[in-house]
Amino acid sequence: xxxxxxxxxxxxxxxxxxxxxxxxxxxxxxxxxxxxxxxxxxxxxxxxxxxxxxxxxxxxxxxxxxxxxxxxxxxxxxxxxxxxxxxxxxxxxxxxxxxxxxxxxxxxxxxxxxxxxxxxxxxxxxxxxxxxxxxxxxxxxxxxxxxxxxxxxxxxxxxxxxxxxxxxxxxxxxxxxxxxxxxxxxxxxxxxxxxxxxxxxxxxxxxxxxxxxxxxxxxxxxxxxxxxxxxxxxxxxxxxxxxxxxxxxxxxxxxxxxxxxxxxxxxxxxxxxxxxxxxxxxxxxxxxxxxxxxxxxxxxxxxxxxxxxxxxxxxxxxxxxxxxxxxxxxxxxxxxxxxxxxxxxxxxxxxxxxxxxxxxxxxxxxxxxxxxxxxxxxxxxxx
Numbered sequence: 001x002x003x004x005x006x007x008x009x010x011x012x013x014x015x016x017x018x019x020x021x022x023x024x025x026x027x028x029x030x031x032x033x034x035x036x037x038x039x040x041x042x043x044x045x046x047x048x049x050x051x052x053x054x055x056x057x058x059x060x061x062x063x064x065x066x067x068x069x070x071x072x073x074x075x076x077x078x079x080x081x082x083x084x085x086x087x088x089x090x091x092x093x094x095x096x097x098x099x100x101x102x103x104x105x106x107x108x109x110x111x112x113x114x115x116x117x118x119x120x121x122x123x124x125x126x127x128x129x130x131x132x133x134x135x136x137x138x139x140x141x142x143x144x145x146x147x148x149x150x151x152x153x154x155x156x157x158x159x160x161x162x163x164x165x166x167x168x169x170x171x172x173x174x175x176x177x178x179x180x181x182x183x184x185x186x187x188x189x190x191x192x193x194x195x196x197x198x199x200x201x202x203x204x205x206x207x208x209x210x211x212x213x214x215x216x217x218x219x220x221x222x223x224x225x226x227x228x229x230x231x232x233x234x235x236x237x238x239x240x241x242x243x244x245x246x247x248x249x250x251x252x253x254x255x256x257x258x259x260x261x262x263x264x265x266x267x268x269x270x271x272x273x274x275x276x277x278x279x280x281x282x283x284x285x286x287x288x289x290x291x292x293x294x295x296x297x298x299x300x301x302x303x304x305x306x307x308x309x310x311x312x313x314x315x316x317x318x319x320x321x322x323x324x325x326x327x328x329x330x331x332x333x334x335x336x337x338x339x340x341x342x343x344x345x346x347x348x349x350x351x352x353x354x355x356x357x358x359x360x361x362x363x364x365x366x367x368x369x370x371x372x373x374x375x376x377x378x379x380x381x382x383x
Contacts, residue, residue, distance in 0.1 A: 040060050081119035138152050186361075251296040302334045
């Protein structure tokens, strides 16, 4: 019922009963508990234009002041923080450069705490004001355990990162793969609104994927599902940062493109912009590297369509500022490699956004998990 209210923005009790398939008496009892717990509040429902004058219908809405939560996106170069109230209204946001691209677990905790402290200070808040913190990080993450099997941001494997952070922030921490949180953000704020089955593919330093099936994030049994970047596209191929060979990411991620370019070109490309500029200027090696990346990406997209048959694929990330991964040529290659049936193929949309929007997805995750914790406490107290 809490999620029904959140999805609607404001909704009358009778409409909650219809949406939840519950009796009006049950809705009244449960929403009374939620009001008493401070999670929701009553408000006047705006009357319809053709409605007769009279007492306005009472609706329910999430009480924004119930909790404050933070969302953190850990990228290759920066930590981005968004702090919102319980309704998801942004209070403050901050981006902070990281001291290193890859660090020890203790150092990464230091950096995350520093970014949270800076964001809280900017919003006139204290760290102790937060009821929960959502964190998105690249890699293989078991969200149920807040456990990181492997991440390009960490020098060590098998890190109980959630426990380490909770010991220092003294509030619940909710850890997940960053692409999953982009999918959550798209589902709530972006191109995936009102779509129950879609896939988000992120392309930045690495390649990630978030899967939404029947309105829920799919993570796999071990939390290691949806690793699109580590699907194999070449037997014994290029070395991936995960340690294996032939991964899609090893041909599409920005580190892989720069590695290939600097091994085979006299030009010393310091960043991805330099490589794209060289390709635009007609440099043959740069152009061939991007062309191969486009073919590999098209192959990967075709595999995604053949396996999941989603209604929508959303491409997101910094590299989507350039069209070599979603050009007509790439989409045409994808179309040739998918299973042919007499039905429209999934729509492909491009939605490039910055790290702060990724962090907002982490706040949405934190709000969801804080809600779950609070409702479980209510149920336990009622029992």
